[in-house]
Amino acid sequence: MVTYTLKVIEVRTETEDTITLCFKQPALRKIKYLAGQYLTLIFRINGRRYIRPYSFSSAPLVDTGLEVTIKRVPNGIVSNHIHDTITIGDSIEVMQAMGDFVCETPRAQVFLWGVGSGITPLISISKQILATSHKTQVYLIYGNRNHESTIFLDQIENLQKVYPEKFVVKHFHTKMKINQNNLGLIEGRIDQTKALNILQELGHLEDASHYICGPTGLKESVKFALKTLDVMPNQIFIEDFVLIKDPKDFEHVKTQNVKLKFEDQDYNLEVIKGKSILESALDAGIELPYSCQTGNCSTCKATIITGGSKMIGLSKERDDLLEAEYLLCCTHPLTENVYLEVN
Ligand SMILES: Cc1cc2nc3c(=O)[nH]c(=O)nc-3n(C[C@H](O)[C@H](O)[C@H](O)COP(=O)(O)OP(=O)(O)OC[C@H]3O[C@@H](n4cnc5c(N)ncnc54)[C@H](O)[C@@H]3O)c2cc1C
Ligand code: FES
Known part of the structure; x- marks a missing residue:
């Protein structure tokens, strides 16, 4: 996971519950992005790592700085943390720009x-x-x-x-x-x-x-x-800012124990019905890579070695994935012998 550190140079109030964070573009390792893409912010809050994507509200050929705009989500961990604690001069770790919601050659x-x-x-x-x-x-x-x-x-x-x-x-x-x-x-x-x-x-x-x-x-x-x-x-x-899960898709999903290999270490994980393998791993303190949590970016991609699983909530067809490749933010085990490797 390639990361950068950006300095906050302005915190602008947009509405009662929305602020914009303006970052200085680093002099050397500049963040390249397209209008419509998002920046992923990484925080450590009470000892746990949280990763959240925010769409750029700046435009690369118009604005000199990098800007993201964050609305408070009721009881949301990161959005409230940003509103309540981030000030000018803070440094925030971010990932490279991602996303395909872009318009490179506009129509009429x-x-x-x-x-x-x-x-x-x-x-x-x-x-x-x-x-x-x-x-x-x-x-x-x-x-x-x-x-x-x-x-x-x-x-x-x-x-x-x-x-x-x-x-x-x-x-x-x-x-x-x-x-x-x-x-x-x-x-x-x-x-x-x-x-x-x-x-x-x-x-x-x-x-x-x-x-x-x-x-x-x-x-x-x-x-x-x-x-x-x-x-x-x-x-x-x-x-999509959030993953939409249809309860009907969980009909054959049960709480299962899953084995996963990450950075040469094996973990046993209980995946409760309704939670994805990614959410369960994060709750268990296993710091798997991820960003969008909506099945879009592929940062959470893993290979299923044994057992049956299914992806739930994907809003776009993903014909770029191999048969054994799954996006863990949307993946739910169907059988009891699931073993997977995080690439
Ligand atoms: C590609 C992408 C771009 C995004 N761009 C922006 C952006 O520009 N500005 C912005 O404010 N947010 C944006 N988001 C949403 C953002 O990443 C976080 O999900 C949001 O800030 C909530 O995080 P949290 O940690 O505060 O809430 P969490 O603690 O993760 O969630 C708390 C509860 O709120 C629900 N929830 C989470 N997000 C939302 C939401 N957006 N609306 C309603 N309920 C929600 C969750 O399902 C959960 O039940 C984007 C998400 C994606 C995937
Ligand atoms: S975190 Fe983006 S596809 Fe899973």
């Missing part, structure tokens, strides 16, 4: 669909495209409770001033009534009907791509609207 129209903290990769992509691609029209469709909880409202308004033709924003607010002073707002959630209306109003969809980052409701609504309009799957990109 790029639709960015986000809710809440899902804006982070989308603001990065917006800034990058607007600054570098003269032909691309960018649409941001962004849902929040109200103005006060809208992350990056100022940045968005500035971008609209600088790029009035190329950047169109539709704000959805669930806790605000539309009146004479805010006619530009749309009341309610971004649901299937409203997503469809927006696409019909704005889009020439043949040469468009769609980036979605937010809760399941947003993802399903936008996907439904896009499917209705025959938008091809290769035009749709999704970033």
